[in-house]
Amino acid sequence: MKKLITSLMVSLFFVLTASAQKQITVDDFTTKPTFYQKTVTGINWMNDGKFYSALADNKVIKYDITSGQAVETLVDGTTLNPKIEIEDYSLSADEKKIVILTDSKPIYRRSYTGEYYVYDLTNKTVKKLSSTGRQSYATLSPDGAKVAFVRDNNLFYVDLASxxxxxxxxxGKFNAIINGSTDWVYEEEFGFVTGFYWSPDSKKLAYYRFDESAVKEYNLQRWNKGQLYPEDYKFKYPKAGETNSTVEIWITDITTNAKVKADLGTDKDFYIPRVKWTNDPNTLSIRKLNRLQNQLDLIHTNANTGKSSIVLTEREDAYVDLEFIDDLTYLKDGKHFIHSSERDGYKHLYLYSMAGGLVKQVTKGAFEVYEFLGYDEKAKLFYYSSTEVSPLERHLYSISFDGKKKQRLTKNQGSHAINMSKDFQFYIDHHTSASQPSVATLYRSKGNTLVKVLEKNESLTSAIKEYGLSPKSFYTVKASDGSVLNGLMLKPANFDSTKQYPVLIYQYSGPNSQNVTNSWGGSHFYFHQMLTQKGYIVAIVDSRGTGARGEAFKKVTYKQNGKYELEDIITTAKYLGSLSYIDESRMGVWGWSYGGYMSSLAMTKGGGVFKMGIAVAPVTNWRFYDSIYTERYLQTPQLNADGYDQNSPLTFAGDLQGKFLLIHGTADDNVHFQNSVVFQEALINAGKQFDSFYYPDKNHSIPGGKTRHHLYTKMIEYVMANL
Incomplete structure (x- = not known):
């Protein structure tokens, strides 16, 4: 009788909890700021170490670091003549000028055109940078005297005095020659568009030159432009195994107009993922990567002659991971640089002499350095964040130049994203955990002392309580080779372990990605929370091939994308199905992009495990995807045809089982709509019934409040009807 009364009380508690829980609507996470997470953004640390500037309410405001209070408005866009809507800005090195971006218009993910203005803080005047056409990526020279920019695939600069x-x-010519910027595949896969660099003495400009004339074009049709006929948009897109752009690095001396080309050898089929100046204005640093991306050369080039020498070489059996190429840092002593490598099985920092001789390994251990934050020359300390506590967390560390004094600076469990001042006196810690949204806190580095809490996200914390959001619970699963996979679950607020629930697995699974972390939110977090309110368990898993676990765990998928990831998703499904509170007959899977590829593969090659699947913007055969990303993990189709075809949903279309929804944007410049069209044809030819939906003129992210509202509504209705 006592057990019965207790059981009734527990049941009553869950009923009361559920009734008190405010219900999430799709509007709450698409068109309304219900779950808006505030943060401290746009921080620009100023020279004297006592102030920073930030953009707020169309003003560039100067703040006192220690108090967080505004002390001066540097420029107010509403009072300028003409009035300017400030979208972004940059200060000159002497902090006497501000370059302002306005009226920007996107091209692809990172590229854009806009109008730039230069505001003089001394005489309070504003001038338009150029009146001969829109500009891109305006960048001040170190001496603040000039601004370089790109227009119509050509490089320009303006002398601010005259x-x-x-x-x-x-x-420069569209779809042919690009100067000072990048082609589509560099922008997408190497993550940058500004392809020019001022020398430290402001006398030279180094820049990329792409010849993409021989690259094949992809044709996007734009339908919803209010025109009688659709508009064709053709752009150069090198698919796996196809011809890439030819890339060169040039250096021009703006005092003499002399130009030299960096000597990078006779081979033309390579990549240049990064270029930067050393502290010597006559030495340019270039990183060269072979086509298969298993050899990276660090090259130093004489800026006057173009003569080049290889300083060090990284070789891998699989591929050189480029997630850490921005760690390369030349120390102010002019004698050393920091370079990161996975040579001991984990990503760590190494100190080299300028000639390329290894001085020492700075960090060691069975963990990954996540980000190198810099070297404090005065205190002789390196700062970095790492996974040493757990692959699920990120923490800030310092270590002395001699490697004898290592200190963990962030104490609270969870994930810490660090923004450090240029002089290393202060840092802002953006801390979050599975149970706490972001809290931004200012610290003084010396003594690691708290200065001020900048943002607590109190309104979001209140919303979390009001809506009764489900906490994350973590679990692990063993893969077939014994590897431990990390996963997390979101359960209904009124969860009853004596009942059985349907489960929807969400995954991305792409190389070096990570979805399971001790942090707040995550991809599609509030969509998943809404599903828990409707009685579903949402489970997430990081398969083999994902990041933060070392090189062996990550690179096991080399040359066979999809194989081990699918095994792990199925293993996870079987583990979940074995739990008493999960209905193994009602298991679903979904994902977007690489995750859409995996959910498509799970419903075909892995057919029979899942009752329902949703794939958004999936790759359906890696032959359709771009050269840089695909060949890094699979080599070329010419070298590894089976790796492409034996893990392609197209190959296994006839094995589709269960309800399947395929979604894509017709203007996806990244994962082309072609992937879904060809997949649909394969399914039709195999006699398989399925559901599909396309979003007209929407790119890979299928953006827009109304569009996202429609998308999530469709997915929620599909899950509820079929799972």
């Missing part, structure tokens, strides 16, 4: 505009290149 406002004279000079043209560095004149052969």
């Amino acid at each position: 406002m004279k505009e000079s043209q560095v290149t004149d052969d």
